[in-house]
Amino acid sequence: xxxxxxxxxxxxxxxxxxxxxxxxxxxxxxxxxxxxxxxxxxxxxxxxxxxxxxxxxxxxxxxxxxxxxxxxxxxxxxxxxxxxxxxxxxxxxxxxxxxxxxxxxxxxxxxxxxxxxxxxxxxxxxxxxxxxxxxxxxxxxxxxxxxxxxxxxxxxxxxxxxxxxxxxxxxxxxxxxxxxxxxxxxxxxxxxxxxxxxxxxxxxxxxxxxxxxxxxxxxxxxxxxxxxxxxxxxxxxxxxxxxxxxxxxxxxxxxxxxxxxxxxxxxxxxxxxxxxxxxxxxxxxxxxxxxxxxxxxxxxxxxxxxxxxxxxxxxxxxxxxxxxxxxxxxxxxxxxxxxxxxxxxxxxxxxxxxxxxxxxxxxxxxxxxxxx
Amino acid sequence: xxxxxxxxxxxxxxxxxxxxxxxxxxxxxxxxxxxxxxxxxxxxxxxxxxxxxxxxxxxxxxxxxxxxxxxxxxxxxxxxxxxxxxxxxxxxxxxxxxxxxxxxxxxxxxxxxxxxxxxxxxxxxxxxxxxxxxxxxxxxxxxxxxxxxxxxxxxxxxxxxxxxxxxxxxxxxxxxxxxxxxxxxxxxxxxxxxxxxxxxxxxxxxxxxxxxxxxxxxxxxxxxxxxxxxxxxxxxxxxxxxxxxxxxxxxxxxxxxxxxxxxxxxxxxxxxxxxxxxxxxxxxxxxxxxxxxxxxxxxxxxxxxxxxxxxxxxxxxxxxxxxxxxxxxxxxxxxxxxxxxxxxxxxxxxxxxxxxxxxxxxxxxxxxxxxxxxxxxxxxxxxxxxxxxxxxxxxxxxxxxxxxxxxxxxxxxxxxxxxxxxxxxxxxxxxxxxxxxxxxxxxxxxxxxxxxxxxxxxxxxxxxxxxxxxxxxxxxxxxxxxxxxxxxxxxxxxxxxxxxxxxxxxxxxxxxxxxxxxxxxxxxxxxxxxxxxxxxxxxxxxxxxxxxxxxxxxxxxxxxxxxxxxxxxxxxxxxxxxxxxxxxxxxxxxxxxxxxxxxxxxxxxxxxxxxxxxxxx
Numbered sequence: 001x002x003x004x005x006x007x008x009x010x011x012x013x014x015x016x017x018x019x020x021x022x023x024x025x026x027x028x029x030x031x032x033x034x035x036x037x038x039x040x041x042x043x044x045x046x047x048x049x050x051x052x053x054x055x056x057x058x059x060x061x062x063x064x065x066x067x068x069x070x071x072x073x074x075x076x077x078x079x080x081x082x083x084x085x086x087x088x089x090x091x092x093x094x095x096x097x098x099x100x101x102x103x104x105x106x107x108x109x110x111x112x113x114x115x116x117x118x119x120x121x122x123x124x125x126x127x128x129x130x131x132x133x134x135x136x137x138x139x140x141x142x143x144x145x146x147x148x149x150x151x152x153x154x155x156x157x158x159x160x161x162x163x164x165x166x167x168x169x170x171x172x173x174x175x176x177x178x179x180x181x182x183x184x185x186x187x188x189x190x191x192x193x194x195x196x197x198x199x200x201x202x203x204x205x206x207x208x209x210x211x212x213x214x215x216x217x218x219x220x221x222x223x224x225x226x227x228x229x230x231x232x233x234x235x236x237x238x239x240x241x242x243x244x245x246x247x248x249x250x251x252x253x254x255x256x257x258x259x260x261x262x263x264x265x266x267x268x269x270x271x272x273x274x275x276x277x278x279x280x281x282x283x284x285x286x287x288x289x290x291x292x293x294x295x296x297x298x299x300x301x302x303x304x305x306x307x308x309x310x311x312x313x314x315x316x317x318x319x320x321x322x323x324x325x326x327x328x329x330x331x332x333x334x335x336x337x338x339x340x341x342x343x344x345x346x347x348x349x350x351x352x353x354x355x356x357x358x359x360x361x362x363x364x365x366x367x368x369x370x371x372x
Numbered sequence: 373x374x375x376x377x378x379x380x381x382x383x384x385x386x387x388x389x390x391x392x393x394x395x396x397x398x399x400x401x402x403x404x405x406x407x408x409x410x411x412x413x414x415x416x417x418x419x420x421x422x423x424x425x426x427x428x429x430x431x432x433x434x435x436x437x438x439x440x441x442x443x444x445x446x447x448x449x450x451x452x453x454x455x456x457x458x459x460x461x462x463x464x465x466x467x468x469x470x471x472x473x474x475x476x477x478x479x480x481x482x483x484x485x486x487x488x489x490x491x492x493x494x495x496x497x498x499x500x501x502x503x504x505x506x507x508x509x510x511x512x513x514x515x516x517x518x519x520x521x522x523x524x525x526x527x528x529x530x531x532x533x534x535x536x537x538x539x540x541x542x543x544x545x546x547x548x549x550x551x552x553x554x555x556x557x558x559x560x561x562x563x564x565x566x567x568x569x570x571x572x573x574x575x576x577x578x579x580x581x582x583x584x585x586x587x588x589x590x591x592x593x594x595x596x597x598x599x600x601x602x603x604x605x606x607x608x609x610x611x612x613x614x615x616x617x618x619x620x621x622x623x624x625x626x627x628x629x630x631x632x633x634x635x636x637x638x639x640x641x642x643x644x645x646x647x648x649x650x651x652x653x654x655x656x657x658x659x660x661x662x663x664x665x666x667x668x669x670x671x672x673x674x675x676x677x678x679x680x681x682x683x684x685x686x687x688x689x690x691x692x693x694x695x696x697x698x699x700x701x702x703x704x705x706x707x708x709x710x711x712x713x714x715x716x717x718x719x720x721x722x723x724x725x726x727x728x729x730x731x732x733x734x735x736x737x738x739x740x741x742x743x744x745x746x747x748x749x750x751x752x753x754x755x756x757x758x759x760x761x762x763x764x765x766x767x768x769x770x771x772x773x774x775x776x777x778x779x780x781x782x783x784x785x786x787x788x789x790x791x792x793x794x795x796x797x798x799x800x801x802x803x804x805x806x807x808x809x810x811x812x813x814x815x816x817x818x819x820x821x822x823x824x825x826x827x828x829x830x831x832x833x834x835x836x837x838x839x840x841x842x843x844x845x846x847x848x849x850x851x852x853x854x855x856x857x858x859x860x861x862x863x864x865x866x867x868x869x870x871x872x873x874x875x876x877x878x879x880x881x882x883x884x885x886x887x888x889x890x891x892x893x894x895x896x897x898x899x900x901x902x903x904x905x906x907x908x909x910x911x912x913x914x915x916x917x918x919x920x921x922x923x924x925x926x927x928x929x930x931x932x933x934x935x936x937x938x939x940x941x942x943x944x945x946x947x948x949x950x951x952x953x954x955x956x957x958x959x960x961x962x963x964x965x966x967x968x969x970x971x972x973x974x975x976x977x978x979x980x981x982x983x984x985x986x987x988x989x
Contacts, residue, residue, distance in 0.1 A: 136375070137375075137378075137379050137382070138382065176390075179386060180383055180386050180390075182379070182382035182383070182386065234423075236408060236416065237416050237419045237420050237423065238420070239405060239408050239409060239416070240408040240409055240412050240413060240415065240416025240417070240419075240420075241413070241416040241417045241419070241420035241421075242409055243409050243410070243413045243417070244409060244410060244413075253420055253423070253424045253591070254420055254424075257423070257424050257591070257593040257594060257599070258593050258594040258595070259423045259424070259593075259594045273405065273408075273409065277409060278402075278405060278406055278409045281402065281405045281409075282402055285398050285401065285402060288398075289394070289395070289398060292394055293391075296387055296390070296391060299383075299387060300383070300384055300387055305379060308379075308380075308383050312383070312386075312387060312390070316390055316394075319394050319397075323397055323398075323401065326401050327401065330401070330404055330405055330408065332400075332401070332404050
């Protein structure tokens, strides 16, 4: 059985004792290394920017390392408390939050700025995994309803900030956990149809004007060529003009001459597309696929319901993350403000991502040996 | 109870489905990116190039203007101008308001800016808000520059006329291209050009002076900053003009005339080249180059009409300056013989009309036995009343036209007016009235309907100096840089007044010599006393105020504007003329004492190179 794949020798290794999963770490480092290269070009060879990014990555790895040390049982135990605290903080944000860029996302705690929605990216899958781990799977409908409530309360609270991108990620992390718990396909399709029916309601009653505008411009970027459509037009020009092999590192005219906006943050994929071409794009996606594959492998190796659901949710959300970003930058999806994971400059999101990967490593390296 | 095996089985199944889902979506992304990068590559490549590559027009340098000695009369100077790139400025009005707090920006500047802003179609084009700022203003702006993104100080070559008002009526000037000119110019060739010749030779030779636009293919960033020149096609600079004009002579003429209203035109009779062309008062053409303020412009719209080019557009009765021409016609046509004389008691009557008196300017007349010679030297009116009547208007009109009266000289300056050489047909056509004999009489002394520009009067003098040969008048002698100069002066001797054996022409030339040098009766004798050269001339005094038949002209009692115009024509040296001059001074009084001395100064300068202390502008 695969649970026995880890030999005694392996368990003796330094990495194992430090709770580091070398294959996952290597995959992450490859993506990050490639990402830093792209960022160096996108940031106009700014050393200060590189320094800040590397510092942040360093912090991320520290968080990853710490998270890896904590056993899955610890997460399971604290999941409800973390989730409850997160919900309370989200309410606090809506009531007292600091307005940045017209949306309330930040909470000031003394001199410390805190974004509870980032915390929820992990708290929601933790909570859903905890919820199902207490029950016999597949769940009954009443339990599924409770799980749905667990997911949608924070999703709505974040949507109200408003932060479409994050709420989308949180919803998908919860939904993936529910999906992996073995909810019947019939139910999944019913919800799918319900979603399609609900979409117009959402459009007219929930979405903010600027969000609707984003969708409209997505459907027709020429609608606002100098405003929000400008991003998409310029990023498509950047990617398209890269051709098969790209214009070369540091040679992308769209990015180097600053025609491409937000090139070191949300639109960094366009810089990659322009300078490295289709070859670079495929390379990046393959690297991402390796990260995802390793994550899935870890999930399949997991021994408890909680660990399985949590790792699966983290990995699939990571995919949604990159898919939404690339889809947006290439004009396939509407503009949703999400960075390209592990590559885009900055953000607390980097730390959250690393924490997630830390949990994956924890799950993998805290397994008990199961005897035949 | 939890069924671990069933749970794991479901989980693995779901994970495999997810993997398929992930891989398919990744393939979808790759397919979509391949669509952009492979199928639509050409389209996006072009759009990317359109973003980064711009073709910038490069203005040619305007040709310079030199006098005959190689002295520069119109040059290009580097001038600082404060310019805005509208695309880079969020609130243009506010930016201008802020600029106005540190620099003087008036309503005119704003108006010009908005006008240009409206018609500009080029991306990132710099539009001047203040086209001339001094070093101090540059310094003030530089300190505050960070507050004004999209605003910059540019050094541009701008026309400068070092001699200002001295040459303005000879050269004309350039100014900012206006809407009307935009309709007529070759827009492509003028894309980078801001100034165009407005009047004078600057306008007449606009095509030559302007040159041909160049271009640069540049790579620029999103702010329009030029990062690299990919390809350059140099502009072809405008060609230089080399004038026949003599700057020291022009200065002498200007200084001699300064303070009065009038014109001086000096011509080289052997080529038709204009040596000096002065109209006073003048004005500073440099004011017009960068855009004149409405205050300065209003100041120029005064009674003395400084903007009016009297040399080319002033239409004056030529008065007695045409008496030599009439006398020659009388002799040449054998209407009178050289011995013919009259007795002048100061009044002339037409035959069969005892009522209308034609008075001589000398109340009691010039005395007995007045021949053509004395009539010219003393400027006897009565003799010419009689002669004109004998000649008849048709002959006078036809012959005077040969001297260039009544038609454009076609000088290469534009602007000129044709004046008027009256004739029977003209009067019938224009006034629908028959020609009266009395009108012929006063035509004989260059008055009545007869109007001529100072340029025409000078030209007619040059024809006498040159024994009847009339050359095409021109200011520009050659164009091109020193290496490849080419003459543009038109072919010589286009027109020839038929002077027969030249006997009679000699006669009137000699009479004109005595006007200047006869110490007893020459009307210009005091002006040319002690001249170290021989010369010829003729004075003219033109009455502007119609006196009653028995009234007397008393200058003191007349309003200044009604006083006589003083005229003079002359040429020198007498035996081999190199300069012919016409002087017209408005409301100055007698030509002998007011116009001839100016001509003397001009001729002295040209022949003797004497520079007086006032020769600086």
